[in-house]
Amino acid sequence: MNSMTSAHPMSKASTGKLALFITLGTESVFFVTLLVAYIALRDSVTWNVPHTWTRLTIPLLNTVVLLVSVLLAWLSGAAIRRDNKSALKSNLLTTILLGLFFVAGQIYEFSHAGLHINDSSFGGVFFTLMGFHALHVLAGVVFLGLNYVRASLGDFSAQQHEAVELGVLFWYYVAAVWLVLFVALYLV
Amino acid sequence: MTTQVREIPHKVNIATSGLLSWIMTVDHKRIGILYLFSAFIFFLVGGIEALLMRIQLAQPDNKFLSPDVYNQIFTMHGTTMIFLVVMPLAAGFGNYLVPLMIGARDMAFPKLNALSYWTYLFGGVFMYSSFAFGGAPNDGWFSYAPLTEKAFSPTHGMDFWVMGILMLGLATTIGSINFIVTIIQLRAPGMTLTKLPLFVWTTFVTSFLAVFSLPSLTTAVLLLLLDRQLGSHFYNTAEGGSALLWQHLFWFFGHPEVYILILPAMGIVSMVIPVFSSKPLFGYPAVVFSTIAIGFLGFTVWAHHMFATGMPTASLLFFSADSFLIGVPTGVKIFAWLGTMWKGKLRFMTPMLFSIGFVALFLIGGLDGIHLAVVPVDWQITDSYYVVAHIHYVLFGGAIFGIFSGIYYWFPKMTGRLLGESLGKWHFWLMFIGMNMVFMPMHVLGLEGMPRRIYTYGPGRGWEIWNFIETIGAAIIAISVFIFVVNFFLTMLRAPTHHESDPWDGFTLEWTTSSPPPNYNFAEIPTVRSRRPLWDKKHPELADWKEETA
Ligand code: HEM
Numbered sequence: 001m002n003s004m005t006s007a008h009p010m011s012k013a014s015t016g017k018l019a020l021f022i023t024l025g026t027e028s029v030f031f032v033t034l035l036v037a038y039i040a041l042r043d044s045v046t047w048n049v050p051h052t053w054t055r056l057t058i059p060l061l062n063t064v065v066l067l068v069s070v071l072l073a074w075l076s077g078a079a080i081r082r083d084n085k086s087a088l089k090s091n092l093l094t095t096i097l098l099g100l101f102f103v104a105g106q107i108y109e110f111s112h113a114g115l116h117i118n119d120s121s122f123g124g125v126f127f128t129l130m131g132f133h134a135l136h137v138l139a140g141v142v143f144l145g146l147n148y149v150r151a152s153l154g155d156f157s158a159q160q161h162e163a164v165e166l167g168v169l170f171w172y173y174v175a176a177v178w179l180v181l182f183v184a185l186y187l188v
Numbered sequence: 189m190t191t192q193v194r195e196i197p198h199k200v201n202i203a204t205s206g207l208l209s210w211i212m213t214v215d216h217k218r219i220g221i222l223y224l225f226s227a228f229i230f231f232l233v234g235g236i237e238a239l240l241m242r243i244q245l246a247q248p249d250n251k252f253l254s255p256d257v258y259n260q261i262f263t264m265h266g267t268t269m270i271f272l273v274v275m276p277l278a279a280g281f282g283n284y285l286v287p288l289m290i291g292a293r294d295m296a297f298p299k300l301n302a303l304s305y306w307t308y309l310f311g312g313v314f315m316y317s318s319f320a321f322g323g324a325p326n327d328g329w330f331s332y333a334p335l336t337e338k339a340f341s342p343t344h345g346m347d348f349w350v351m352g353i354l355m356l357g358l359a360t361t362i363g364s365i366n367f368i369v370t371i372i373q374l375r376a377p378g379m380t381l382t383k384l385p386l387f388v389w390t391t392f393v394t395s396f397l398a399v400f401s402l403p404s405l406t407t408a409v410l411l412l413l414l415d416r417q418l419g420s421h422f423y424n425t426a427e428g429g430s431a432l433l434w435q436h437l438f439w440f441f442g443h444p445e446v447y448i449l450i451l452p453a454m455g456i457v458s459m460v461i462p463v464f465s466s467k468p469l470f471g472y473p474a475v476v477f478s479t480i481a482i483g484f485l486g487f488t489v490w491a492h493h494m495f496a497t498g499m500p501t502a503s504l505l506f507f508s509a510d511s512f513l514i515g516v517p518t519g520v521k522i523f524a525w526l527g528t529m530w531k532g533k534l535r536f537m538t539p540m541l542f543s544i545g546f547v548a549l550f551l552i553g554g555l556d557g558i559h560l561a562v563v564p565v566d567w568q569i570t571d572s573y574y575v576v577a578h579i580h581y582v583l584f585g586g587a588i589f590g591i592f593s594g595i596y597y598w599f600p601k602m603t604g605r606l607l608g609e610s611l612g613k614w615h616f617w618l619m620f621i622g623m624n625m626v627f628m629p630m631h632v633l634g635l636e637g638m639p640r641r642i643y644t645y646g647p648g649r650g651w652e653i654w655n656f657i658e659t660i661g662a663a664i665i666a667i668s669v670f671i672f673v674v675n676f677f678l679t680m681l682r683a684p685t686h687h688e689s690d691p692w693d694g695f696t697l698e699w700t701t702s703s704p705p706p707n708y709n710f711a712e713i714p715t716v717r718s719r720r721p722l723w724d725k726k727h728p729e730l731a732d733w734k735e736e737t738a
């Protein structure tokens with residue numbers, strides 16, 4: 001933001017948050033319409049959920065990893081609000097590492113699930129939903145990573161840290177989407 | 189109107205003149221002009237495609253275009269006019285005008301604004317490059333799957349279409365988020381939502397429609413891409429895919445899309461008619477409310493495009509009744525425009541002519557829509573030329589006439605020059621006559637059973653005469669567009685004479701700046717007290733705010 005476009009005093013909302021919320025709105029329609037495809041194909045003859053599916057180890061582990069990372073992301077935001085820059089950095093770093101761990105777990109899961117995108121309607125739905133979610137996790141990792149770099153350069157303070165808040169909000173969103181997908185693809 | 193002094197900010201420009209200054213620009217006015225210019229070029233391309241189709245259909249059993257080429261041409265015509273012409277023309281006006289109308293110095297995110305323009309341009313050029321790589325897409329602008337699966341559409345045309353649509357969708361999404369944030373955050377003091385110029389309102393609602401409907405199209409085309417490239421089976425019925433999934437995903441986007449195309453034109457007309465009637469807009473709250481109502485209802489009627497797919501009776505009833513309902517807010521607007529003109533001091537200059545043309549032609553198109561929303565009627569005439577008549581009365585008679593009204597109205601703002609009035613009148617009348625000659629007979633052809641998207645037809649069905657008249661009408665439209673282009677060049681060759689003036693005796697903030705406006709738009713951010721800030725300034729004793737706040 002520069003002085004050209006600084007928000008008018010009539011509005012109290014933060015420009016960055018507003019833009020992020022609208023973006024998450026459009027993302028949500030994207031995931032909901034993917035779930036529509038899931039619902040549309042659920043009753044089809046080739047909806048073959050693999051036999052090995054009872055193995056919930058990786059997905060459950062990944063769920064825990066993501067939930068812990070959400071807690072750490074929240075702590076990173078709380079840290080900078082108290083102007084604690086080193087806690088901000090260490091919490092961001094662990095969030096990022098857990099995010100990468102999650103993606104690694106997903107890749108392992110993809111190659112051991114006994115499924116291919118082209119062998120059944122379930123395979124298509126599974127890889128599409130999981131794949132687009134994993135891309136969002138990676139986007140979140142990049143977002144948090146940039147914030148980490150900026151934090152290391154001393155960009156943030158208790159007063160000035162909007163990007164941190166936005167990154168954390170995005171991370172919450174990614175985790176929330178995961179919970180929905182986990183229930184849809186593994187539990188029901 | 190009082191003003192609030194703020195320091196004029198220093199804008200960093202990499203170059204201030206020449207080609208580079210346009211390529212590097214992040215100024216909303218320049219980006220607006222880039223949008224308008226590029227979209228107009230695509231309008232000429234899409235128009236040439238229309239002429240090719242009309243030549244082919246002028247006589248029965250004509251051999252001018254092969255069936256294969258004909259399919260590519262009508263697909264690119266529809267795709268072009270919708271995604272590369274009307275949407276970006278609206279985005280062009282939005283970019284140029286919204287900051288000026290709300291008293292801001294630029295959009296909220298100037299760099300994202302440039303990104304969205306260049307993404308649009310690249311997407312359009314990318315799609316057209318398919319002609320050089322084995323053939324353009326050829327399954328119509330709605331690209332129904334499974335017809336678009338690799339087995340049935342083996343050329344790369346569909347892949348170009350899918351990737352082009354992804355880019356265009358991204359461009360529109362970024363642009364729409366920018367509009368929403370700008371309108372919420374950057375309004376001048378006193379510019380409350382109840383004082384917002386109507387064009388800003390329609391841009392606002394249009395942006396919401398885009399942000400919440402485009403992802404459905406994104407999903408549809410991504411799944412198609414996965415089917416075609418990685419062998420998944422979303423739309424492949426033989427392997428458990430669904431034949432209706434595409435239609436639902438597409439039309440959940442497709443119906444909001446038609447309002448994305450028409451609302452900005454409605455906004456333009458709602459700005460032009462009051463000025464040329466010398467009256468404020470009649471029923472401003474009702475017009476705003478009907479715009480918002482259209483925004484919500486627009487998401488609930490999509491399956492009226494699918495009446496012929498064998499839906500359950502309950503769904504047929506719901507989507508039919510709901511489509512009638514959406515006619516109500518549309519009707520409210522028609523009455524508001526007529527009420528504004530009623531007893532007004534009317535000035536029939538070119539912008540006004542196009543706005544009146546808009547009202548008349550859009551009304552016909554809307555009534556056609558109501559016919560199509562009657563399920564048994566639709567079963568008879570769906571996929572016939574009747575539907576083609578409907579879409580052109582709303583999109584050509586509606587969107588394009590509204591946009592031309594805007595071009596004539598704001599041309600002096602953008603260039604400091606007035607477009608020639610007499611050539612403008614020729615343009616309007618020829619386009620109006622040509623338009624009705626092309627599209628009115630399509631009603632008859634549709635009722636006589638001529639299907640849309642056929643490359644030729646046999647003699648002796650009574651279709652020859654109508655098709656022939658339509659081709660003549662198309663030539664008349666082409667002449668009218670040519671007159672516009674001539675008018676443009678003649679006007680641009682003259683020196684600008686309207687730098688300081690307010691040539692139409694306008695009402696809104698954009699006319700308080702010089703023409704074209706300075707880089708920063710407003711040296712002093714204005715304070716707004718009514719819906720017609722410039723009227724208040726010119727007529728302090730009759731100022732609107734005295735009444736509105738009373
Ligand atoms: C009064 C409100 C309207 C109603 C009730 C209505 C109804 C319909 C119906 C039922 C169809 C499907 C016809 C068929 O395929 O059998 C249709 C098609 C269409 N309508 Fe409308 N419509 C309305 C307004 C509009 C507006 C304002 C626009 C655009 C500016 C528009 C653009 C289109 C287009 C482009 C199609 C054709 C899509 C295609 O099949 O290619 N309509 N309309």
Ligand SMILES: [Cu+2]
Nearest residue numbers: 443490492493
């Ligand atoms: Cu519709």
